[in-house]
Amino acid sequence: MDPHFIELPRVVLVGNGVIGKIPEITRELKLSGKPLILTGPTTKGIAGEKVQALFSNIRPDMEIVQEASYSEVGRIRDKISDIGFVIGVGGGKVIDTGKLFAFKEEIPFISVPTAPSHDGIASDRVSVKDKEFKYSLRAKPPAAIIADIGVLASAPYRLIASGCADIISNYTAVFDWKLGRKKGEYYSEYAAALSLLSAEIVLRSVDIIKEKQERGIRNLVEALVSSGISMSLVGSSRPSSGAEHMFSHVLDSMDSKALHGEQCGIGSIFTAFLQGQDWRRIRNSLFEIGAPVTAKDLGITEDQFAAAMLNANKIRKRYTILDEKDLDKNRIIDIARTTGIL
Ligand SMILES: [Zn+2]
Incomplete structure (x- = not known):
């Protein structure tokens, strides 16, 4: 077997008020130089300024991220120099931009998510927009993940449901990954089990997540971190990204306004049906958690749904259940009706 290189986060801190521990963590990690704080227009007031104040003796620069793109990284690089490490305090765009910036500058990145909305908070993957096309590439996992339950629990509920x-x-991503073995793809039972365990924990925690109980949010955050780590273990998004994610990427390119997790959830109901998995359990859990279960909930039409599913296996070379079923538009609509998506 070929040697396998694994790079993981060095510190994961989950708990109430842990944002205050960031300077201590940076000392423990022996990070040197001035931090650059990246944050968003809303998350600046929620946590960005708080993090900046923790380093008041160094007066770190703080930049507001508008979108996760190469040009945004370039804009910040032109403006700021002599940075020792980057702290991303915010949602998906901020975390992705921070990860990309740190990767380009070859400096450490600290992830401080303000919403538990997707598993990119802990992964080595970064989702970037280049011109109008959005794609995911491999960067480095964060050196540290500081997940403050107090901050994460106060995120808008829609973001929490989307993370679930x-x-x-x-469930459907791992099934597709197993299919990939037929094509000689590398498969790690450990990473697959970790990814499925994350899903199982979220399903078992639906009630306490809905009530925003501390234990519920903690379980969700730990599941997001574990899912991100499962990707770092194999150096690919395979453990957490199958045909349902490809469907979501097509919707992104169609300018869908729905959230990443919302799109993947609907994609998962559909692909679970194709895979012969318990699609009802997936659908019912999404419904229970308050995530979308119909195309209408996502804000897309029947035609848009069919087009996205029809094109899902064309956007990248990744063997999935879609390659084993010869679907046409009518069949897609049939299945979507059977599963209640349409
Ligand atoms: Zn995802």
Whole structure:
């Protein structure tokens, strides 16, 4: 077997008020130089300024991220120099931009998510927009993940439900990954088990997540972190990304306004049916958690749904259940009706 290189986060801190421990963590990790804080227009007031104040003796620069793109990284690089490490305090765009910036500059990245909305908070993957096309590439996992339950629990509930849906879609992603073995693809039982365990924990925690109980949010955050780690273990998004994610990527390119996890959840209901998995369990859990279960909930039409599913296996070379079923538009609509998506 070929040597396998694994790079993982060095510190994962989950708990109430842990944002205050960031300077201590940076000392423990022996990070040197000035931090650059990246945050968003809303998350600046929620946590960005708080993190900046923790380093008041160094006066770190703080930049507001508008979108996760190469040009945004370039804009910040032109403006700021002599940075020792990057702290991303915010949602998906901020975390992705921070990860990409740190990767380009070859400096450490600290992930401080303000919403538990997807598993990118802990992974080595970064989703970037280049011109109008959005794609995912491999960067480095964060050196540290600081998940403050107090901050994460106060995120809008829609983002929390979307994070659950992203994790629930691991069921269909792992099934697709197993199919990939037929094509000689590398498969790690350990990473697959970790990914499925994350989904199982979220399903078992639906009630306490809905009530935003501390234990519920903690279980969701730990599941997102574990799912991100399962990707770092194999150096690919395979453990958490199958045909349901490809469907979501097509919707992104169609300018869908729905959230990543919401799209993946719907994709997962559909692909679970194709895979002969218990699609009802996936659908019912999404419904229970308050995530979308119909195309209408996503804000897309029947035609858009069919087009996205029809094109899902064309956007990248990744063997999935879609390659084993010769679907046409009518069949897609049939299945979507059977599963209640349409
Ligand atoms: Zn995802």
